[in-house]
Amino acid sequence: MTVGPEWKEILLFSFPIMAGQFLQQLYNTVDSIVVSRYGGPTQEISNAMFAAVGSCTSLIFLFLAISLGLANGGGVLVSQLYGARREHELRRAASTLLITQASLGTALAVLGSLGAELLVVGLMRVTDEASRAYAVEYFAIYAVGLIFQYIYNAVAGILRAVGDSRASMYFLCVSAVLNTVLDLWFVISFGWGVVGVAVATVIAQAASATVSIVYMMRRYPIFRFRRSEFVFDTEKFRICLKLGIPAIIQQAVVSMGNVFIQRLVNSFGQVTMSAFNAGNRMESYALIPIFGTNMAVAGGGVSALDELLHHPFRRVYAHLGPPSGRGRRAVDLHDQLLHPRAPRDCGLYHGLRARRRLRGLLAEHPLRLDAGHTAKLPEILLQALDDQARGARPHPRGRGRGGESV
Numbered sequence: 001m002t003v004g005p006e007w008k009e010i011l012l013f014s015f016p017i018m019a020g021q022f023l024q025q026l027y028n029t030v031d032s033i034v035v036s037r038y039g040g041p042t043q044e045i046s047n048a049m050f051a052a053v054g055s056c057t058s059l060i061f062l063f064l065a066i067s068l069g070l071a072n073g074g075g076v077l078v079s080q081l082y083g084a085r086r087e088h089e090l091r092r093a094a095s096t097l098l099i100t101q102a103s104l105g106t107a108l109a110v111l112g113s114l115g116a117e118l119l120v121v122g123l124m125r126v127t128d129e130a131s132r133a134y135a136v137e138y139f140a141i142y143a144v145g146l147i148f149q150y151i152y153n154a155v156a157g158i159l160r161a162v163g164d165s166r167a168s169m170y171f172l173c174v175s176a177v178l179n180t181v182l183d184l185w186f187v188i189s190f191g192w193g194v195v196g197v198a199v200a201t202v203i204a205q206a207a208s209a210t211v212s213i214v215y216m217m218r219r220y221p222i223f224r225f226r227r228s229e230f231v232f233d234t235e236k237f238r239i240c241l242k243l244g245i246p247a248i249i250q251q252a253v254v255s256m257g258n259v260f261i262q263r264l265v266n267s268f269g270q271v272t273m274s275a276f277n278a279g280n281r282m283e284s285y286a287l288i289p290i291f292g293t294n295m296a297v298a299g300g301g302v303s304a305l306d307e308l309l310h311h312p313f314r315r316v317y318a319h320l321g322p323p324s325g326r327g328r329r330a331v332d333l334h335d336q337l338l339h340p341r342a343p344r345d346c347g348l349y350h351g352l353r354a355r356r357r358l359r360g361l362l363a364e365h366p367l368r369l370d371a372g373h374t375a376k377l378p379e380i381l382l383q384a385l386d387d388q389a390r391g392a393r394p395h396p397r398g399r400g401r402g403g404e405s406v
Helices: 006-038 043-054 057-083 087-114 116-123 129-161 166-189 194-219 234-266 270-286 288-317 326-338 348-362 377-390
Strands: 366-370 373-376
Touching (some): 006 043, 006 166, 006 194, 006 270, 006 288, 043 129, 043 270, 057 087, 057 116, 057 129, 057 234, 057 270, 087 116, 087 129, 087 234, 116 129, 129 166, 129 194, 129 270, 166 194, 234 270, 270 288
């Protein structure tokens, strides 16, 4: 994402994310369509099942708000560490995110399954006699799949952070097809109704989570954790939480608003529930471009920025001799400013101190960057450091005095 027009790179990176979100929406949509057509022996029973499946959609997204927020926060941290080539910390951050998501998913899966009746009838106010039992059954089974959704969201966030947004789309393609086939099989052949579509969804989600983990470890050796490396790092967790809290709050506030609206709608009975379910599906699809672009910028953009920061520095260090000499000291100073806890821990004071030391270390050392262009190390190094301290995007080639390109 550091080469070419920004809008084009962001758009190309966003398309697979949007496609993945579209496929995720298909889970509940396919469930609703299948039960409305083939769910029961009569159309009245099928209509009750359709209303039941849609009656707890907002509650499901409320449960997923924490996962999506943490995945975004953890993805930002992973992208920073990946761009800075801090591999040891990267593995600890990734393992912390996976452990956190798996633990939360398990806890919420137990809570949702055991408390399904309280949540569906008490919170969501599903009081319609024909739909209530179906809604409780559907949500109790669907909640089991939260653990797989949480794990998948963690893996998808990690893959986006390293610039791989297409893999998640492929996983969801396979999962969506599997979900559709199992829906039809369980409902038409076995006559399981809402239980069948819920079980099919959980199986498809488990398959997606499993395949994504296998792909991540095989495709990226850096994520092949040793037993001693797959740990929960409290410091990394705090950073993930700090970065993810704004997204969690945003998702939770929107989801809570939808829960209260859904609760009010459910009180009007089966017909209103069905109508709202159909309209809510259309709105979810309409919002995909907004959320997809946001996730692309938050994930791949940070990783790309760190890559951009490292690009001129790596060219500089190649001219400084062996790692044990001046080049190693320059790398150490540079890493201080690229630590993911900056600028709070490595802010203006440390930045100025590091720049003074770099100036003394690298002064008057010429560097040939491109054919026909020469520069001195302090110019490109200090330009990048100054841009970072101000929070601006550094220039990939830097600029010398008087605005002349170097």
